[in-house]
Amino acid sequence: MREYETVIGLEVHVELATKTKIFCSCSTAFGAAPNMHTCPVCTGMPGSLPVLNKQVLEYAIAVGLATNCDITRYGKFDRKNYFYPDNPQNYQISQLYLPICRNGKVEISDDEGNKKFVGIHEIHMEEDAGKLNHDDWDDASLVDYNRSGVPLIEIVSEPDMRSATEVINYLEKLRMLIQYLGASDCKLQEGSMRADVNLSVREKGSDTFGTRTEMKNLNSFTAISHAIEGERERQIDILESGGQVVQETRRWDDVKGESYAMRSKEDAQDYRYFPDPDLVPVVVSEEMIDEIKAKEPEFRDAKMERYRSEFGIPDYDIEIITSAKHMADLFEETVKLGADPKKVSNWLMGETMRLLKEKGQDAQDVKLSPVHLAKLVSMTEERQLNNINAKKVFEAMFEEGVSPLEYATEHDLITVQDTGALTAAVEAAIAACPKAVEDYHAGKEKAIGAIVGQVMKAMKGQADPGEVNRLIKERL
Ligand code: ADP
Numbered sequence: 001m002r003e004y005e006t007v008i009g010l011e012v013h014v015e016l017a018t019k020t021k022i023f024c025s026c027s028t029a030f031g032a033a034p035n036m037h038t039c040p041v042c043t044g045m046p047g048s049l050p051v052l053n054k055q056v057l058e059y060a061i062a063v064g065l066a067t068n069c070d071i072t073r074y075g076k077f078d079r080k081n082y083f084y085p086d087n088p089q090n091y092q093i094s095q096l097y098l099p100i101c102r103n104g105k106v107e108i109s110d111d112e113g114n115k116k117f118v119g120i121h122e123i124h125m126e127e128d129a130g131k132l133n134h135d136d137w138d139d140a141s142l143v144d145y146n147r148s149g150v151p152l153i154e155i156v157s158e159p160d161m162r163s164a165t166e167v168i169n170y171l172e173k174l175r176m177l178i179q180y181l182g183a184s185d186c187k188l189q190e191g192s193m194r195a196d197v198n199l200s201v202r203e204k205g206s207d208t209f210g211t212r213t214e215m216k217n218l219n220s221f222t223a224i225s226h227a228i229e230g231e232r233e234r235q236i237d238i239l240e241s242g243g244q245v246v247q248e249t250r251r252w253d254d255v256k257g258e259s260y261a262m263r264s265k266e267d268a269q270d271y272r273y274f275p276d277p278d279l280v281p282v283v284v285s286e287e288m289i290d291e292i293k294a295k296e297p298e299f300r301d302a303k304m305e306r307y308r309s310e311f312g313i314p315d316y317d318i319e320i321i322t323s324a325k326h327m328a329d330l331f332e333e334t335v336k337l338g339a340d341p342k343k344v345s346n347w348l349m350g351e352t353m354r355l356l357k358e359k360g361q362d363a364q365d366v367k368l369s370p371v372h373l374a375k376l377v378s379m380t381e382e383r384q385l386n387n388i389n390a391k392k393v394f395e396a397m398f399e400e401g402v403s404p405l406e407y408a409t410e411h412d413l414i415t416v417q418d419t420g421a422l423t424a425a426v427e428a429a430i431a432a433c434p435k436a437v438e439d440y441h442a443g444k445e446k447a448i449g450a451i452v453g454q455v456m457k458a459m460k461g462q463a464d465p466g467e468v469n470r471l472i473k474e475r476l
């Protein structure tokens with residue numbers, strides 16, 4: 001068999017985190033009853049007129065600057081015409097001729113960990129469509145226009161990626177840049193980031209591209225990896241058996257592990273694009289660009305570099321903490337309040353990640369208060385809470401945002417500082433466990449555990465196990 005190279009280019013849609021829609025003032029909030037967030041503009045009523053939301057433009061420019069694009073100073077919107085019930089105007093307002101950003105690039109790592117650039121062909125602004133709910137029970141389809149007019153940017157890469165790893169590294173890079181900018185939460189599972197994968201194969205060493213297919217709406221990194229592997233093999237099989245790859249849109253079924261053809265590839269002319277006469281051209285001034293540039297946050301790479309020198313915590317911790325800007329902010333604010341960086345990091349990496357996973361949440365959703373976290377760290381340092389109780393308090397802080405001191409007091413979790421009570425409990429436990437004492441004296445160090453257990457029980461968990469250990473040994 002000949003050796004093949006995979007060639008991949010991505011079209012990534014990102015839902016922007018604006019409060020209102022792109023061309024009207026309807027709310028973009030998720031989860032409302034169907035069609036509650038609608039008006040004549042976003043339901044395509046005749047005579048209604050769109051007006052561009054300035055925040056959309058600012059986010060699009062910010063993403064363009066972060067991905068090293070040229071910003072178009074005089075841009076336009078175009079109508080992409082097609083009929084579908086989730087698209088009430090029968091056209092989508094998008095940008096074809098003069099997208100807001102062009103010619104960018106982002107740096108990623110390849111499979112060997114070497115740096116390489118992925119080119120950004122363009123970024124354009126457009127509106128999202130509504131949502132069809134197919135009701136098999138009633139044999140009907142209902143349409144919900146709440147999502148109609150939610151702002152999107154589409155980031156179109158050059159065909160510069162060569163493997164699933166590179167694709168995932170590229171998506172992760174985009175996700176971090178955009179999330180740090182606050183332009184979107186970029187959640188693949190929830191659809192605020194969606195990737196279409198264009199893939200072709202060619203013989204190794206060839207300098208012309210093969211015919212590509214496009215796989216739409218893959219909603220997890222694993223589905224993307226599987227789809228790339230599956231499509232690469234399918235195309236190689238076709239070529240090896242003397243056939244030709246057909247340019248088409250395919251749907252990847254991650255459960256079955258195979259893809260099937262959806263439709264032949266449509267061209268720009270199929271959409272009869274033309275400039276939208278209802279919208280004025282987008283004029284971007286130097287001042288506007290300077291202002292957006294000035295508001296740029298510290299991005300993840302720079303932050304990681306700084307954490308290394310400033311906090312002296314391991315790279316592994318830094319990776320996790322900076323994997324969401326919200327988590328990094330929480331970390332920094334807690335440390336600013338005087339908490340030890342490594343101890344804060346331990347809470348974030350350990351219990352926080354565990355609870356997030358358990359609840360299927362994202363690091364962006366953490367609602368811990370830095371003040372509470374700093375207090376919890378100091379309570380453990382001062383031995384007011386043992387490990388077990390500290391975790392109980394943490395869980396309550398994580399779930400209900402309670403104050404650690406109040407919660408621990410209310411639930412009798414604070415370590416009893418009264419040495420009299422503790423000594424009494426230790427002595428009683430020693431007296432109650434003659435067998436353990438005997439074993440301990442016979443050289444079985446571990447036998448002491450039974451006595452510690454007794455004391456902890458007598459103290460209702462409100463003792464410091466280290467201290468209990470010490471007191472027992474002193475008496476044995
Ligand atoms: P269209 O306008 O038909 O959608 P584009 O030229 O805009 O096509 O390309 C869409 C995406 O497909 C881009 O991300 C691009 O990098 C990618 N692409 C183009 N040609 C190939 C190819 N031969 N193999 C893999 N990806 C490709």
Ligand code: MG
Nearest residue numbers: 011156196214
């Ligand atoms: Mg395209």
Ligand code: ZN
Nearest residue numbers: 024026039042
């Ligand atoms: Zn509206």
